[in-house]
Amino acid sequence: MEGRVKNKAPAALQISAEQILLEAYERKETPLQQTEQIADLEELAEYQGRKRQEYEGALRRNRLNTGQWMRYAQWELEQREFARARSVFERALEVNPTHVPTWIRYIQCELKEKNINHARNLLDRAVTLLPRVDKLWFTYVATEETLGNIAGCRAVFERWMHWRPPVTAWAAYVNMEKRYREFDRARGILRRYVTVHPGAPAWNKWAKFEMEAGNRDTVREVYALGIDTLVEMAHGGVDFLDESLLAGWASFETRHREYERARALYTYGLEKLPKSKSAKLYADYTAFEKQYGAKEGIENVVLTKRRSKYEDQLKEDPADYDTWFSYITLGQESGLEADQIREIFERAVSNVPPHSKRLWRRYIFLWIKYAIWEELENKEVEKAGEIYKTCISIIPHKKFTFAKVWLLWAKFEIRHGNLPEARKILGRGLGMSGGKPALYKGYIALEAKLREFDRCRKLYDKYVEKFAEFAAPWMEYAELEQMLGDEERARAIFELAVSQPEMEMPELVWKRFIEFEAEEENYDRARAIYRQLLDRTHGHIKVWISFAQFEVTVPAEDQELQYNDEGEAEIEVTEEAKARARSIFGEAWDALKAANKREERVVLFESWREFEEEHGDDKSKADLDKRKPTPVKKKRKLEDGTFEEYIDYVFPTDEEDKSFSKLLENARKWKLQNQS
Numbered sequence: 001m002e003g004r005v006k007n008k009a010p011a012a013l014q015i016s017a018e019q020i021l022l023e024a025y026e027r028k029e030t031p032l033q034q035t036e037q038i039a040d041l042e043e044l045a046e047y048q049g050r051k052r053q054e055y056e057g058a059l060r061r062n063r064l065n066t067g068q069w070m071r072y073a074q075w076e077l078e079q080r081e082f083a084r085a086r087s088v089f090e091r092a093l094e095v096n097p098t099h100v101p102t103w104i105r106y107i108q109c110e111l112k113e114k115n116i117n118h119a120r121n122l123l124d125r126a127v128t129l130l131p132r133v134d135k136l137w138f139t140y141v142a143t144e145e146t147l148g149n150i151a152g153c154r155a156v157f158e159r160w161m162h163w164r165p166p167v168t169a170w171a172a173y174v175n176m177e178k179r180y181r182e183f184d185r186a187r188g189i190l191r192r193y194v195t196v197h198p199g200a201p202a203w204n205k206w207a208k209f210e211m212e213a214g215n216r217d218t219v220r221e222v223y224a225l226g227i228d229t230l231v232e233m234a235h236g237g238v239d240f241l242d243e244s245l246l247a248g249w250a251s252f253e254t255r256h257r258e259y260e261r262a263r264a265l266y267t268y269g270l271e272k273l274p275k276s277k278s279a280k281l282y283a284d285y286t287a288f289e290k291q292y293g294a295k296e297g298i299e300n301v302v303l304t305k306r307r308s309k310y311e312d313q314l315k316e317d318p319a320d321y322d323t324w325f326s327y328i329t330l331g332q333e334s335g336l337e338a339d340q341i342r343e344i345f346e347r348a349v350s351n352v353p354p355h356s357k358r359l360w361r362r363y364i365f366l367w368i369k370y371a372i373w374e375e376l377e378n379k380e381v382e383k384a385g386e387i388y389k390t391c392i393s394i395i396p397h398k399k400f401t402f403a404k405v406w407l408l409w410a411k412f413e414i415r416h417g418n419l420p421e422a423r424k425i426l427g428r429g430l431g432m433s434g435g436k437p438a439l440y441k442g443y444i445a446l447e448a449k450l451r452e453f454d455r456c457r458k459l460y461d462k463y464v465e466k467f468a469e470f471a472a473p474w475m476e477y478a479e480l481e482q483m484l485g486d487e488e489r490a491r492a493i494f495e496l497a498v499s500q501p502e503m504e505m506p507e508l509v510w511k512r513f514i515e516f517e518a519e520e521e522n523y524d525r526a527r528a529i530y531r532q533l534l535d536r537t538h539g540h541i542k543v544w545i546s547f548a549q550f551e552v553t554v555p556a557e558d559q560e561l562q563y564n565d566e567g568e569a570e571i572e573v574t575e576e577a578k579a580r581a582r583s584i585f586g587e588a589w590d591a592l593k594a595a596n597k598r599e600e601r602v603v604l605f606e607s608w609r610e611f612e613e614e615h616g617d618d619k620s621k622a623d624l625d626k627r628k629p630t631p632v633k634k635k636r637k638l639e640d641g642t643f644e645e646y647i648d649y650v651f652p653t654d655e656e657d658k659s660f661s662k663l664l665e666n667a668r669k670w671k672l673q674n675q676s
Contacts, residue, residue, distance in 0.1 A: 048079060063095050070105060077109060085109065100133055107139060119143060131163050150180060164196050183213060198229055200242030207248060216256065223249040243273055243281040259292050274312045303334045321362040324348040338378050345370045357400045364402050367391035381416060388412060403438035410446065435466050456480060468500050471508040478516065487520055523554050541600040544588035545607045551580040578615050598649050602629055627653055
């Protein structure tokens with residue numbers, strides 16, 4: 001026992017006897033079946049009867065099973081029982097008379113057995129019942145042509161054409177006539193074909209047929225008739241026009257060396273067709289010009305493409321005024337006729353925007369460009385005047401107006417020697433628009449150029465009366481009087497301006513008032529204005545700084561002024577001027593200190609230090625440094641009980657004053673104690 005080998009562990013995959021038997025059963029070979037043998041006619045009749053019963057039983061269960069009818073009929077044909085097979089087909093058609101495969105199988109069976117008349121009858125019945133099924137018609141005409149009955153084939157085609165079939169049917173009819181060299185008949189069919197299917201493919205097919213016939217003039221007539229027909233279908237548009245028709249015609253002309261004809265066709269297509277429908281035409285035109293054209297021709301291709309692009313964009317958005325500008329510029333640069341450019345202008349300005357000034361701004365410039373073009377480039381002065389008049393008439397002046405149009409119209413009239421009309425136009429503009437600052441300014445500038453200063457004064461009176469809250473008209477009015485040398489009138493205007501209670505940005509008027517007095521060398525008056533402005537602004541820091549800087553610019557009474565190349569006076573700063581400026585800085589310091597404006601004092605100190613850096617000496621700088629504030633961090637309690645840090649400034653001079661006051665108080669207390 002000890003010498004025996006020990007048993008190994010069982011295999012991981014165990015195979016049972018049941019599995020072996022199942023696999024053997026699945027793999028067993030199918031036994032050969034003995035073919036049923038029919039020994040005599042009696043057995044054949046029995047077999048046929050049994051099969052017919054099976055087919056009939058299946059059809060009784062489901063009469064709509066067309067496949068079963070087909071198998072039944074095919075079996076009868078195999079048995080050479082043609083009458084029975086025909087009966088099965090007829091019964092199937094009674095169940096489903098519109099089933100095309102049944103008709104086709106029935107017809108093919110009759111043709112196969114050479115029952116020609118039966119097949120013809122079936123075809124006639126089929127196309128009468130189903131005239132829209134092209135397969136039945138194709139089978140019919142193919143049968144007649146195969147039998148050599150060309151007249152019958154043509155008659156079938158004619159019956160078919162009355163139903164206005166698709167293009168393949170017409171093409172088959174034409175090809176049939178071409179095979180028998182009946183070209184006149186084919187041409188007549190094509191003429192009817194383009195009537196039923198007037199698209200570009202039909203016209204191209206007719207043109208190709210005429211090319212094969214070799215008649216150039218007829219080819220051109222076909223192409224021209226095709227284009228006219230397609231354009232007429234769109235009521236003068238090009239919605240039905242196809243680039244293939246134009247490209248085919250142009251290619252035909254190129255092959256026959258009619259280059260100008262081809263170029264005209266390409267140009268017409270690119271001008272009329274939208275960009276989305278002319279990509280191939282443009283490519284063909286470019287290749288044509290590269291091969292047969294000059295530099296000008298290639299440039300014309302590019303211009304034509306750009307025009308087509310603009311037309312497409314404007315068709316999508318007629319109110320795209322930027323595109324209109326580009327289109328007009330292209331027309332001017334490409335040398336279009338004046339009538340063509342005018343047509344583009346008229347189309348552009350006919351797209352009136354809604355009452356939104358944002359849209360009107362671009363639109364108005366179209367009118368301006370139109371008028372300037374008519375006047376300066378086209379030399380049509382009367383036409384330009386009409387354009388200005390029409391433009392003014394369509395602007396909704398009650399909502400908004402455009403001073404530029406009124407001014408340009410007035411200048412146009414002045415250029416052509418009609419000054420009274422120009423004044424009427426501007427007066428009418430002020431009345432209709434309610435008076436716009438730009439219109440006042442333009443009108444005044446016009447009268448100033450004409451040296452009509454009394455008219456300028458009247459206009460300024462109305463201007464400042466209507467826009468008293470604006471600083472610009474007051475300053476311009478005063479500058480006019482200063483230019484005319486009437487100092488008192490100018491001063492009166494400034495004084496009236498600074499007295500306006502609701503003036504917007506009054507500091508501009510005050511500043512210009514001071515500059516006016518300085519220019520007139522009335523420095524004491526300028527100082528008085530500064531004092532008045534300080535009272536009005538309650539000692540604003542900027543006014544103090546400007547006052548101090550002004551004193552530096554005041555020359556001494558006996559000082560001779562030097563002028564630079566630009567005509568500006570170069571003033572040498574005197575010690576007296578520096579002293580006056582320091583005096584103003586010191587006065588401002590004390591005023592801000594009394595008002596406890598600590599941050600303003602810091603700003604004043606920085607400005608004062610810049611002044612001393614430029615004009616001071618060591619002593620003045622040292623004296624100023626004694627006033628230098630020191631920033632310190634402090635805390636303060638807020639309303640909600642929390643604390644926040646902030647920056648405060650400590651001024652040395654303030655602390656010294658406090659110390660001196662405290663010393664005097666202690667001395668007074670000591671004296672009282674000794675007396676007691």
